[in-house]
Amino acid sequence: MPRKWKKGSPRLTILLLLLLPAAALAQEGAIIRTRVDQIFVPVTVSSRAGDPITGLEKADFRLLEDGIEQELINFASEEVPLNVVFLMDISHSTFLELGAIKKAVRSFMERLGPEDRVAIITFNNEARLILDWSNDMVRLDRALERVVPKGRTVWYDALYVTIHDLLPNVAGKKIVISVTDGWDTGSLVSFDEVLETVTATDTQLYFISKTSAIKDYAEYYRKEYNIRYDETQLMKVMYTADAQLRKLAWETGGRVINAESSAHLVDIYQNLVRELRQQYYLSYQPHNILRDGRYRKIEVQVERMGARIHHRPGYYAR
Numbered sequence: 001m002p003r004k005w006k007k008g009s010p011r012l013t014i015l016l017l018l019l020l021p022a023a024a025l026a027q028e029g030a031i032i033r034t035r036v037d038q039i040f041v042p043v044t045v046s047s048r049a050g051d052p053i054t055g056l057e058k059a060d061f062r063l064l065e066d067g068i069e070q071e072l073i074n075f076a077s078e079e080v081p082l083n084v085v086f087l088m089d090i091s092h093s094t095f096l097e098l099g100a101i102k103k104a105v106r107s108f109m110e111r112l113g114p115e116d117r118v119a120i121i122t123f124n125n126e127a128r129l130i131l132d133w134s135n136d137m138v139r140l141d142r143a144l145e146r147v148v149p150k151g152r153t154v155w156y157d158a159l160y161v162t163i164h165d166l167l168p169n170v171a172g173k174k175i176v177i178s179v180t181d182g183w184d185t186g187s188l189v190s191f192d193e194v195l196e197t198v199t200a201t202d203t204q205l206y207f208i209s210k211t212s213a214i215k216d217y218a219e220y221y222r223k224e225y226n227i228r229y230d231e232t233q234l235m236k237v238m239y240t241a242d243a244q245l246r247k248l249a250w251e252t253g254g255r256v257i258n259a260e261s262s263a264h265l266v267d268i269y270q271n272l273v274r275e276l277r278q279q280y281y282l283s284y285q286p287h288n289i290l291r292d293g294r295y296r297k298i299e300v301q302v303e304r305m306g307a308r309i310h311h312r313p314g315y316y317a318r
Helices: 012-026 098-110 137-145 157-166 191-199 211-216 219-223 231-252 262-277
Strands: 039-046 062-067 068-069 070-076 083-090 117-123 127-134 173-180 204-209 256-257 280-284 297-300 308-310 312-317
Touching: 039 062, 039 297, 062 070, 062 173, 083 098, 083 157, 083 219, 098 117, 098 137, 098 173, 098 204, 098 231, 098 262, 117 157, 127 137, 127 157, 127 219, 127 231, 157 191, 173 262, 173 308, 191 312, 204 262, 211 231, 297 308
Parallel strands: 083 117, 083 173, 173 204, 204 256
Antiparallel strands: 039 280, 039 308, 062 068, 062 297, 070 280, 117 127, 297 312
């Protein structure tokens, strides 16, 4: 049976023990030197036209924290294992798109390497881990077969346990990908708690946004929960959800992708595989060793004319 999470539940501790073998598997790829308080920074470098710039060397990069240049400990690219969590919204709102989402997830996994791993967490009224770390297509298909859309949306809870409890023991690049409208209708944790958690991690968040569909949910909530939303309320929810998704993506070095229709999901996921493969993976040990909870600003510079650089803007030193 899939495992369920509840905030404050001892099942969270049990989950961490179960994930230790998967964490060890993720370390089989590139040699990553680890030091205490090491900060990892995935970096996307592209041209003004948006094409990836590949073939850069360690000497092409400078990294500064709060304006002070740092020594790069690790510099890697394609050889770093990918650890991807698909955070799947299976609330009622995804009923018509779930087939396309499953197909896109499968196409993504088909393009991964032997050392890459994926996990799947579904969420509606609760969050469930339905696929522990794996790259086995048979296990993936069995997990996806069990997914049935229904219920409300504990979006914040699902993201919180993913970052706080599933990913800390995983080595290598960590990515969360989710097709979602970003509308939370029943979580125990708040958006501020989620934001605080993701800002202290090196996990990148990528959202395929469906916030524009929120305006179509009024009739469903009226029938199922006797909750009435007028157009003004729904527009406010939509704008808030969009702003929150963009804030989470920005703070983690990911991004928000607007999907015109579910038919484009496979292309979006395949493009994401290429983008993640072409990123540079940097790390450093900060000169400032104080764990004072303050925000530290990160700036990456590349010695290449016209290069556009995308990475997380900083972190909280906890």
